[in-house]
Amino acid sequence: VVFHTNTLLFSSPPFPVDSPAIAHGLQTVFQEQEMTETLHNTEGRGYLATYVGKNGRFLIVRVHSHGLVTIDLQSSEGDDVVQTDNLLNLLEEKLKDILKGNIKRMKRLPALMRGAQVDRYWPTADGRLVEYDIDELVYEEDSAYQNIKILHSNQFGNILILNGDVNLADSDLAYTQAIMGGGREHYEGKDVLILGGGDGGILCEAVKLKPKMVTMHMRKTCGDVLDNLQGDCYEVLVEDCVPVLKKFAEEGKTFDYVINDLTAVPISTAPEEDSTWEFLRLILDLSIKVLRPNGRYFTQGNCVNLTEALALYEEQLSKLSCPVDFSKEVVCVPSYMELWVFYTVWKK
């Protein structure tokens, strides 16, 4: 089932004609289209009429005070796109006639598609509506921990979406490069610890750089796809990273690089979610503990627009048992449709 909504929007300075005159001017179109009108009483909140037409078409005309006219057309899958486009064209022409010369802005937005087999709308971390060019659902499963989806985008390739959050796409080498230090680090002969990183992107890039040893911890949710990945210079541990970090800290095992690629910083900026921040701080504390004096800790932060969440994260950095300094970098990750902040943290 696909269900389209088209939006047509007119903005004009205080009207030269009144709302009923606008409605009256559009009448001929509705009559031609054999649409049934209903007038709604808004108690002084502008003119509001709805029209039911062929094939389940439903049209909403509102004339707001201060000169805004909105026309919404809802149509169903079986409907003819050319016909519905034509209907909007006719209404557009009529309204241009009626408001002649007094239109400040006119805009028709791309139709919102709902109920389609494949969902194209994956809002950004800062809550903006964005439509992806998704054409296929490659994989979906509810694990014990989260909803896992892989969707195919024509331009970005396969996109991993966890609980509705875009995590990584084939196009996003920029993410992997950024969370490894933006190409400014020398991995050769170094000991590297990756927390999370279930997609394997960091491990894949890291081994190219001839490190001494990469230890990678993944949560069980990543399945057994990477279980066989064990080689001369890397080891994949499919288990919770916290107990392992604790063991390393007790044993005094240390690393040149710790890369935290666990699922994102909670988007909520509510400070009362103490437990989430405490959990993040626990991982941070343990990570810094297993970091060598000249080592670097890398992680992704959040989108640039969520300044409160970023500030809260930086606050955690100031509360660690070992004092640290940090720098940040803003990176464009293609499939994110928003700029993203990455952190580098080191011991003072």
Add this chain to the structure above:
Amino acid sequence: VVFHTNTLLFSSPPFPVDSPAIAHGLQTVFQEQEMTETLHNTEGRGYLATYVGKNGRFLIVRVHSHGLVTIDLQSSEGDDVVQTDNLLNLLEEKLKDILKGNIKRMKRLPALMRGAQVDRYWPTADGRLVEYDIDELVYEEDSAYQNIKILHSNQFGNILILNGDVNLADSDLAYTQAIMGGGREHYEGKDVLILGGGDGGILCEAVKLKPKMVTMHMRKTCGDVLDNLQGDCYEVLVEDCVPVLKKFAEEGKTFDYVINDLTAVPISTAPEEDSTWEFLRLILDLSIKVLRPNGRYFTQGNCVNLTEALALYEEQLSKLSCPVDFSKEVVCVPSYMELWVFYTVWKK
């Protein structure tokens, strides 16, 4: 005037309850909210009811066949966002109760804001709906040629929008680098010709690379901001580039690099628009004529998804009076929210 639309979408397998039962289940919410109901006759195209409430709120409930429920809430500027969110929360909870265990997908989309002072919706070249984080209209004017807008985005900085097309933002050094050959060229001591490039980005980067001479042609629409830009190694000509290109071709004046940064390839892929393609071919032909044997011609193409338009452009390349070869590169320009194709063209 700001006008919000919220969308709530439920998809469930063939219903365990019928449409009137769903509508009946929601009744208590509408009664509590003192909303006036209208039932619409869709002639067998599912259940459709609308509700007018306080502050001009208007709610549309549709139950489609094959198990799709959509709820749209239109609210006005004066309305309380917490209250309207609450209303949607109540409906969401009720529907979860009614459809218990049979919900396949549930989604609430960010509200579509219409009639706001600053427009946040600038669809991509391939026609997708994307919302920008626009917070200010910096400049707007209708020139003799086009509508010129500069909007401020919190993350991308100022964005130049020509006739509704996102052209370039402060964040988009990637565009300038790509249209100059992706950092693989040596500009030192070279003769460079820029067609268009009114924003000055290419010129700004080019002079850093110590070329022999940069000649830049801009259309008059760019105003006189750059009129004073004349230096040891560059010259800005504010005039139509076609007569100048013809003069150069007649005089036998040639360049190492020709960079075409005129306004974009027409998005329409209709082959009957011969005149547009012929115009583009004229510029291409003249550009290749003034190109030295080992010279490079750079230009931006289109978004990766408009494959037909790209194919048409490449067809033009095969029709030039001087045979050429070309390569292309896909680049992520941050403010575009879609991947973009750039061309390098050279004489065979």
